[in-house]
Amino acid sequence: xxxxxxxxxxxxxxxxxxxxxxxxxxxxxxxxxxxxxxxxxxxxxxxxxxxxxxxxxxxxxxxxxxxxxx
Numbered sequence: 001x002x003x004x005x006x007x008x009x010x011x012x013x014x015x016x017x018x019x020x021x022x023x024x025x026x027x028x029x030x031x032x033x034x035x036x037x038x039x040x041x042x043x044x045x046x047x048x049x050x051x052x053x054x055x056x057x058x059x060x061x062x063x064x065x066x067x068x069x070x
Contacts, residue, residue, distance in 0.1 A: 010047075012054055012065035019058065019065050022050045032057075 008024040020034040030050035031040040034057055041057060044050040055064055 008047075009070045010051075010067045011070055012051075012067050014058075014063060014065045020054045022047070022054060022067070 010022040011018055012020045012022070018035050020032065020037075022030050022032050023040075025031045025043060029043050029045055030047055031043050032050050032054045033040045034054070041053060044053050051067060055062075058065070
């Protein structure tokens with residue numbers, strides 16, 4: 001039997017709506033894209049590192065977004 005791996009997708013929501021997304025592109029490797037951007041900021045090993053990379057791109061003083069898996 002073949003094993004399949006479902007890629008994970010997380011959307012980051014702030015007070016005004018979606019601010020970005022994190023998409024698993026390989027096992028444990030995540031691409032971070034800000035809302036409205038055409039290309040990802042980069043790829044990061046580990047979900048927590050990807051979340052931190054997205055948060056670091058938000059304006060100073062922004063609340064940490066809520067990450068929801070889709």
